[in-house]
Amino acid sequence: MLFNLRRRKDVLHLLTILVIISLPALVSYNTISQLEVIQANGSIRVATRNTPSAYYIDKSGPAGFEYELAKAFADDLDVEIDLIIPDTINGLFQTIEKRDAHIVAAGINISSARQNSFEFSTPYAQSISTVIYRLKQGTPAPKSIDDLIGKKTLVLANSIQEEQLVNIKPAHPNLTWQVTSELTNTDILDKVFSQEVDYAIVDSNVYESQSSFYPGLNSAFTIGHSQPIAWVLTPNQDGSLKRAVNKFLLKPKTKALIKKLTEKYYEKRNPLNYFDTVTFKQDMDTRLSCLEQYFYIAEQETDFDWMLLASIAYQESHWKADAVSPTGVRGIMMLTNAAAKEVGVADRTDPIQSIRGGAEYLLNVKRKIPERIKEPDHTWFALAGYNVGFGHLEDARVLTQRANKDPDKWDDVKEFLPLLSKKKYFSTVKYGYARGQEPVQYVANIKKYIELLEWEKQIQQIRKARDASIRAEQKEKNEPAALIELQSIPATL
Structure with missing residues (x-):
């Protein structure tokens, strides 16, 4: 009897060990991947920004470098694309943190600090931070960080440019700058053009694509080194979405598309003087x-x-x-x-x-x-x-x-x-x-005017959409809490 009992315990222990060993395989077998969930739902959620290079609505519908590239990826997966449009760069990262979006496609630079907190795809472009100034007779161009001291310098909040300035601040303790979370890079260039600020620091890609529409602006010098640009991904242990994204970005067909989109959105030229x-x-x-x-x-x-x-x-x-x-x-x-x-x-x-x-x-x-x-x-x-x-x-x-x-x-x-x-x-x-x-x-001449008119209207549309979004948020914050109807109050609290 004692022998049988001991034998039963041994068998039970053995079965327990076998179950523990087999559990990962069983879980893996029964759990579908993140990519499979996306495909099963028929849509992928992509966060981007309403800017001339990322996403906007033109007369033919949705447009923008990031939109077209993300749409091509969605088509590759045979799913629809659902867009989320935060107002700020920080809002983009929050969509990943809250898992509201699967991907952020908004021309985001990879940095060491960002890599510690977020998952990135294979890079598909490069850019470098560039100091922009307004040409003025008798005023020399800035040549170094020291020339920015005591001047009004504007950058986007939570941008790679702000991160770089924070990093070089200890070596230049008197350096100050202004940040904005409400404007886009286009608005920042406007501020320099209208001489409301002395300098701006923006991505080289952004400046080069828009510089000819701001005659009188010029690039002074660059800060740091060239930074890779990639999509930000929702972290997931199975890695299926990241593998699919990287496979897509490395396809010869996608590389050809990226080249075409770069010419379309980043090599625009204003033919007017x-x-x-x-x-x-x-x-x-x-x-x-x-x-x-x-x-x-x-x-x-x-x-x-x-x-x-x-x-x-x-x-x-x-x-x-x-x-x-x-x-x-x-x-x-x-x-x-x-x-x-x-x-x-x-x-x-x-x-x-x-x-x-x-x-x-x-x-x-x-x-x-x-x-x-x-x-x-x-x-x-x-x-x-x-x-x-x-x-x-x-x-x-x-x-x-x-x-x-x-x-x-x-x-x-x-x-x-x-x-x-x-x-x-x-x-x-x-x-x-x-x-x-x-x-x-x-x-x-008419071709030139069409191009410039399309550009100006595109910028107006982006600003109008942004202002409407800000007003909607403010209205939502200012609305009083809904009143509880008397009949819905319970007899005892």
Whole structure:
């Protein structure tokens, strides 16, 4: 009996040991991974910021380097992307800490301090902190950290730039700076441009992508060394999401996409000079705001993008309703008497008549362009015809074809339009002499204005969304606690 009891205890101990040994395998077998949960739910939560380089809404929908890259990853997993848009950099990290987001995709630099607290993906870009200043006659550019002492220097709160300044503070005890959690890097550049602060310190990628839209700003020197940029990931023991992200980022297809997105979002260039850019911004504030609704109406009537129409109007009159040229054309769209009569405009100086009439006239010209010509060339031909006349445009296409080049390509035809001012060429075509260089410059200028208008509107939209978010948060904080209805109070407390 005693033997049997002892034997039973031995068997029980053995079974217990076997269960303990097998438990990790059993748990691993029965527990699905973080990646599998994401795929099963059909969505991945991505936190980002509402900035020109990360994420914003344009006329075609969501856009931005980080958005497009994260969307490509979501597509790779065959899931939807759910965006979380915190107002601050600290808010981004909080979404990871609270596990509200699976990924932070917002151009975040990796640093030693951040690596101690957060999980990062394989880097996909590099940047370095750059000191930005406003060019002023008689004021030398800062050359070192010592030149920032006693000056107003602005950086984003919780940014890598703030972290770097904190690290170098012991070596420069008199160094001070201002931080902001409410602004974006674009706003900070605005502050330097308007001379509200002396210097800003931002990522080199951000500055290089926006510098041409802030003529007069320049980079002085860099701080620290180049820092890798990566996604921040929710920590998870199984590591499945991190492996999937890294595998995605290392694919040749993804590397090609990153290169394409870098060119699209970080290599934007403002083709206007300093004076033209400043004047355009001023005219946007003082003139366009009163006319914008009319361009929207014309867009609905003709299907032309309102920014295209507004850019034509700026090229024609700088948005002046009473503009008059020496040749007698007048109004915002600078219509001739004949063109106004064709589209039924009675008063060329009436803004809404001029804008709607100009759009209708452009549509008439566009209908004359062969349908086989693809966009955007079809529109560029229409603009050239709007400027110089359809007949002269056709003459230039004839010259283009004679030279064995493509008369349906704007880049080819624009080489031959200027030849219409030379007798050797205009004497051989139907409509004769024309100032052919003008439509070439006309189209080039409108392209420039479209690009600058898109940029300014993009920034306005981002700021509007940010302000709305701040107001909503403030309203939520200020609302009184809900009152308890009397009938819901229990008889005893």
